[in-house]
Amino acid sequence: MMALDEHFRAMFGLKVPDVRAFSPLTLAYLGDAVFEIIVRTIVVEHSNAPVNKLHKRSSALVKASSQAEMVKVLEPLLTQEEEAVYKRGRNAKSYTMAKNATMTDYRMATGFEALLGYLYLKQDLNRIIELVHYGLNERIQL
Numbered sequence: 001m002m003a004l005d006e007h008f009r010a011m012f013g014l015k016v017p018d019v020r021a022f023s024p025l026t027l028a029y030l031g032d033a034v035f036e037i038i039v040r041t042i043v044v045e046h047s048n049a050p051v052n053k054l055h056k057r058s059s060a061l062v063k064a065s066s067q068a069e070m071v072k073v074l075e076p077l078l079t080q081e082e083e084a085v086y087k088r089g090r091n092a093k094s095y096t097m098a099k100n101a102t103m104t105d106y107r108m109a110t111g112f113e114a115l116l117g118y119l120y121l122k123q124d125l126n127r128i129i130e131l132v133h134y135g136l137n138e139r140i141q142l
Helices: 004-012 024-046 051-062 064-077 080-091 103-121 125-139
Strands: none
Touching: 024 051, 024 080, 024 103, 024 125, 051 064, 064 080, 064 103, 064 125, 080 103, 103 125
């Protein structure tokens, strides 16, 4: 049986990319979506509730300050390669900033999202789940 990522790439004619070629903000763009789908899945499966309640629960977990808190817990666990990707994302020059977030939290969140995008493109879904699981369990109560 073909793995989901192999099937996805085959169906859309995509090749495994050179992840080092992507800008950190492009990685963060993708990583934001990866994190969002993981969080939404967790929230929905924990409780079948009205959509506005699901949205509030998800939003609390994906906001920049929550991601920054997760990164503080995860940093010691990152490999040198992962830390380098995180720092590239954190230090990237973004011309936008999230509402209700400090610049520090926003940059840390961007670094976290860049790391998730990087791992996603590397097809390392196990590592993504491992990091998100640890970060959510250690820092944020569902």
